[in-house]
Amino acid sequence: MALAINMEDHYSYTLIELAGKVDSGTADLLDRALESAITEGHRDLILDCKKLICINSQGLRVLLRALKSYSVFYTLTLCNVSGSIRALLDLTGISRFTVIRDNLDQAAASLPGDEM
Numbered sequence: 639m640a641l642a643i644n645m646e647d648h649y650s651y652t653l654i655e656l657a658g659k660v661d662s663g664t665a666d667l668l669d670r671a672l673e674s675a676i677t678e679g680h681r682d683l684i685l686d687c688k689k690l691i692c693i694n695s696q697g698l699r700v701l702l703r704a705l706k707s708y709s710v711f712y713t714l715t716l717c718n719v720s721g722s723i724r725a726l727l728d729l730t731g732i733s734r735f736t737v738i739r740d741n742l743d744q745a746a747a748s749l750p751g752d753e754m
Contacts, residue, residue, distance in 0.1 A: 640658050640659075640663075640664060641656065641657070641658040641659060641660055641664035641667055641668065642656075642657040642658055642689075643655070643656060643657075643667060643668065643671045644657075645671060645674070645675055647680065648680075648746075650680060650682060650746075650749060651680050651682040651683065651684050651746060651749055652675045652680050652682070652683050652684070653684050653686060653742070654671060654672070654675055654683060654684065654685050654686065655686045655688070655689070656668070656685060656686065656687055656689065656690040657689035657690065658689070658690070658691060659690075659691050659692050659693070659694075660690070660692070660693040660694065660696070660697030660700070661692075661693075661694045661696060661697065662694065662696045664697075665694075665696035665697045665699070665700050668697060668700050669700045669703075669704075672700070672704045676704075676708055676712055681711060681712050681713065682712065682713045682715070682749045682750070683712060683713065683714050683715070684715045684716075684717060684742065684745045684746065684749075685714065685715070685716045685717070686717055686718050686742055686745075687716055687717065687718050687719045687720065687723060688717075688718035690719075690720070690723060692722070692723070693723055693726065698726070698727075698730055698732060701714075701732060701736075702732055702735075705732070705735045705736055709735070713737070713749060713750060714736050714737075715736065715737045715738070715739060715745045715748065715749065716736060716737070716738045716739070716745075717738070717739045717740065717741055717742050717744065717745035718740070718741060718742065719738055724738065
């Protein structure tokens, strides 16, 4: 299964919905989408992983690089992360560097300066 990415600008954040798999064949697509969202959108990004089936080391590398490169000026919040992907994020330590919320409403409410 390929990776589908849908980006939507909201009042105070950019929502990036992921569907499918992030692997060696699709990690570059995620990288370009994150870069595009950061250069064209808000300072706060939410990755909705509700339809994300799996992510491999290439995808984790993209997330880690985005967190490292942009964390001074931007926030990257993940939501709707499956148990298996959450376990992988915990195992690799990535969960220590980003906010992970149960759902989109919680993610949006946790953004800095958000007035929901």
